[in-house]
Amino acid sequence: MEIRKMYYFDAIVKYQSFSRAAKALHISQPSLSNAIKSLEREVNAPLIERTTKQFRLTELGQQFYERSKNFIAQYEVMHTELLELAKGEQLEIRLGMIESANHWFSKVMVAYQKLYPKNQIALMDTLYNQTVRQALLGLHVHGVITNQQIVDTEIKSELLYNEPYVVLIKNDHRFATREGLTLEDFIEEALIIGMTEFQTSAQILKAFEQENIKPHIQYKIERFEMIKVLVEEGLGIAILPQHYVTQHLSENLLIRPVKSEFLNRNVYLCTMKNRTFPKSILKLFEFIKTMH
Known part of the structure; x- marks a missing residue:
């Protein structure tokens, strides 16, 4: 047949x-x-x-x-x-990537290129649970760095790290002199968040719900970079993953911790189970797990 x-x-x-x-x-x-x-x-x-x-x-x-x-x-x-x-060390390695991992992953790329200069790395946004699964099982990517633990018989999710969320404010904001904030402090503040279908935004909104607080959401933005621009323009404040906002922070912006047991998240490396990878791809996965 x-x-x-x-x-x-x-x-x-x-x-x-x-x-x-x-x-x-x-x-x-x-x-x-x-x-x-x-x-x-x-x-x-x-x-x-x-x-x-x-x-x-x-x-x-x-x-x-x-x-x-x-x-x-x-x-x-x-x-x-x-x-x-058969190609060995002349591959295009495709990875799905959450936006907040971009900064630390650049260090992975520098270290990896020294060992495998002929390999290419292609990075793409992978945001939704089903998209992650489809991208892996459809062989569109070799791995995905995501804040979602994919529970699936065909996919392996390995914990990379846990990180808190922090508050991003303009340096002349009234919260600038505060060392710690609670979600109650946000009631009268214009909040800028990502699109509500994103896992990050869903978790932030869930935290407000769990503490029985209704936030004043002024803007919903798709990209974290645009959120930073709006905060710098004084249009509101934002809650973002710590790994993202601690890198390349404008002198006009500050971050403050937020006191909430619900505002932290895990980040995972997801790959397809029972798939055989060349040594060069396995080495990249090793760097990801040790250099985040």
Whole structure:
């Protein structure tokens, strides 16, 4: 049984149409139909109920789809691993990255480049739980640095560090002379946070909820850098991860600790379980775990 036919069958199920699947596969519809008929002859049973009005898998077709989908996934992992092992030290290593890890990760890159100058590192934002899972299992990234512990049978989450959140204020703000703040202090302050669907923002809002305090949210911003700009303009104050705000802080800005047991977070390195990596990628993971 050819794996090519499994890919064809997978595409037909995905697009629920022979014509759309053929277009996506860049083959003719007759060629696709003939390949599926050949597959059905191999198993000596129909896999698809063909009617003019609807597309439906037979019971055997559904079982074949589930098993072939798993086989395709395993095949793609094996194929990718073999290509990477063959290249050795001329790889593009792709990592998902939360924004607050950018500063310390630059030190990892400097140390790593000295050992593996021919390898390229590509960094991309990976913000959502499902996006992390899809990026790893879809082989779009080798690893992800995230503040979410992904609990999954196919993904390994290793704790890198725990960090508190801190308050970011302009240096002439009334909180500038305070050494410690509580969430109650925020009631009358314009608060700048990230988008509410982000894990960081969700945790901050959860902390207010747990202390039964309603914050005055003035702005929701996608990027931490823009949040810093708004704080510097005096448009509000922000709560951000300590690792992020302690680096390259403008002379016009100050940070203050916030007293709340709910405002701290874990940061993880997530990778795909049971995947074989070349030594050069394993070395990068080692740097990540020791140099944060």
